[in-house]
Amino acid sequence: MLANINEIQKHVDEIILRAGFPKHSVNLCSAPIGDGTPYISFENNAYNYIYSERGYEFSRKITHSLNTLLYWIMSEFAYKIACQYELDHRVEGRDGRRIVFPKFIEIMANMNPAWELEARNEIQNILAEAPYDDSLYL
Structure with missing residues (x-):
């Protein structure tokens, strides 16, 4: 049985x-607000984590696992905190992700130690597609 929104x-x-x-x-929503804020729906005995704006759905992740849903919710929060941390500790001439990504992993590990490896893998996948490039910030 799925956990309810409360x-x-x-x-x-x-x-x-x-x-x-x-x-x-983090305040969860169970219906679209219309401004891009994610919300959770419960369809086909699964959690649906949906982003939509002005009636247009642009992302939907589906899982049967509460832990996976929590990871998705908390990773969004952790990434926002990590980005703010980078703004407060910016190093001129360096790719800001060099600060954002380790902070993101640290926050995820603090929330749930089991999430550290998943967060690391997520970052490695991003960097495989788009490596650090300090030359963009010179």
């Missing part, structure tokens, strides 16, 4: 607190 929010709040961030740093 149960998922409770898990998210626990993860957020464990990682040292304020409760309600």
Whole structure:
């Protein structure tokens, strides 16, 4: 049986607190707002993590695993925090992802140690497609 939106929010709040961030740093939606904010729907006995804007769906991930859904939710939050960290600690002339990506992995590991490897693999896949390039920032 799938967890409902309130149960998922409770898990998210626990993860957020464990990682040292304020409760309600992530507020889940179960219907589209229309501004690109992701929402969760429960279709075909699966979790659907959907991004849509003004009625146009541009991303949908589907899973039967609550852990996978939580990873998707929390990785978005962690990436936003890591990007803000990079802005606050920017090094001129260097690809900002050199700061963002390790911070992202650190935050994900703090939220759930089991997520560290998945986060590392995600970053390795990104870098395989688009390696660091400091020359873009000179």
